[in-house]
Amino acid sequence: MNPIIRTQHLKKSFGRSFVLRDVNLEIPEKSICAIIGQSGTGKSVLIKTIIGMIKADSGKVWFRDKELTSLGKDELMNIRQAFGYSFQNAALFDSMTVGENLAFPLKEVLRLKDRKQIRDRVAQLLDWIELPGIESKQPDELSGGMRKRVGVARALIMHPEVLFFDEPTTGLDPVLSETINNLVMRVNRELDITCVMITHDIPAAFKICDKIFVLDNGVVVAHGSPKDVAGSNHPIVMDFIRISFEELRV
Ligand SMILES: Nc1ncnc2c1ncn2[C@@H]1O[C@H](COP(=O)(O)OP(=O)(O)OP(=O)(O)O)[C@@H](O)[C@H]1O
Numbered sequence: 001m002n003p004i005i006r007t008q009h010l011k012k013s014f015g016r017s018f019v020l021r022d023v024n025l026e027i028p029e030k031s032i033c034a035i036i037g038q039s040g041t042g043k044s045v046l047i048k049t050i051i052g053m054i055k056a057d058s059g060k061v062w063f064r065d066k067e068l069t070s071l072g073k074d075e076l077m078n079i080r081q082a083f084g085y086s087f088q089n090a091a092l093f094d095s096m097t098v099g100e101n102l103a104f105p106l107k108e109v110l111r112l113k114d115r116k117q118i119r120d121r122v123a124q125l126l127d128w129i130e131l132p133g134i135e136s137k138q139p140d141e142l143s144g145g146m147r148k149r150v151g152v153a154r155a156l157i158m159h160p161e162v163l164f165f166d167e168p169t170t171g172l173d174p175v176l177s178e179t180i181n182n183l184v185m186r187v188n189r190e191l192d193i194t195c196v197m198i199t200h201d202i203p204a205a206f207k208i209c210d211k212i213f214v215l216d217n218g219v220v221v222a223h224g225s226p227k228d229v230a231g232s233n234h235p236i237v238m239d240f241i242r243i244s245f246e247e248l249r250v
Pocket residue numbers: 014017019037038039040041042043044045046
């Protein structure tokens with residue numbers, strides 16, 4: 001399968017702290033991929049660098065045949081519309097209702113003016129995430145799981161081709177985590193969207209992903225199908241997987 005996203009020798013440091021040292025990865029089109037690794041290892045920075053929220057120090061990011069790092073501002077803005085991003089803390093604007101949160105990108109980025117069209121699109125997405133009719137609720141009236149789902153809906157509203165999820169299940173109970181993992185699978189299967197997920201839920205990553213990347217100390221130390229990664233003899237990967245699955249045994 002052709003990669004929809006590819007990074008080559010991606011590097012990023014903050015002051016003297018080298019976060020991405022040399023990241024090379026390929027995300028196959030229409031796949032679900034996971035990026036796993038210890039806290040603070042640069043997973044969020046990697047995704048933010050891919051979508052252009054953080055500027056790489058060097059290296060290249062490709063989206064299909066376009067090298068994003070070489071594009072001018074306008075062209076980059078256009079291409080970035082193909083990316084949706086569901087933030088680590090499901091950042092919704094607390095001063096706006098759910099409906100206004102979802103409508104925001106349609107008004108501000110797509111400059112849609114037709115209120116019925118906006119209302120219909122918002123309602124349709126709330127239906128799709130199985131939270132119909134919650135347009136007038138404030139984000140602080142929602143449970144953690146509902147907020148995450150609304151965060152996903154907001155990322156979907158622009159019809160992205162790739163949706164990045166930064167820890168969609170962190171802080172949720174196991175049942176809700178499964179609901180969100182199922183939502184990721186539905187995004188992938190029903191909407192044909194490539195999904196890239198950062199997660200600490202290693203068993204879920206092994207269950208639902210086509211490809212897993214293990215990031216450590218600024219490089220990808222193992223990658224491939226869940227089976228390939230489970231068979232890696234890299235000490236960090238072996239530890240990480242052993243500990244994650246040991247927790248499952250009571
Ligand atoms: N804007 C920034 N300015 C300076 N340092 C940053 C910035 N963003 C991230 N960092 C640093 O980069 C490192 C990697 O952070 P990052 O958030 O990518 O980790 P992570 O792998 O996503 O961790 P977690 O699993 O806890 O979310 C950390 O040391 C962090 O402090």
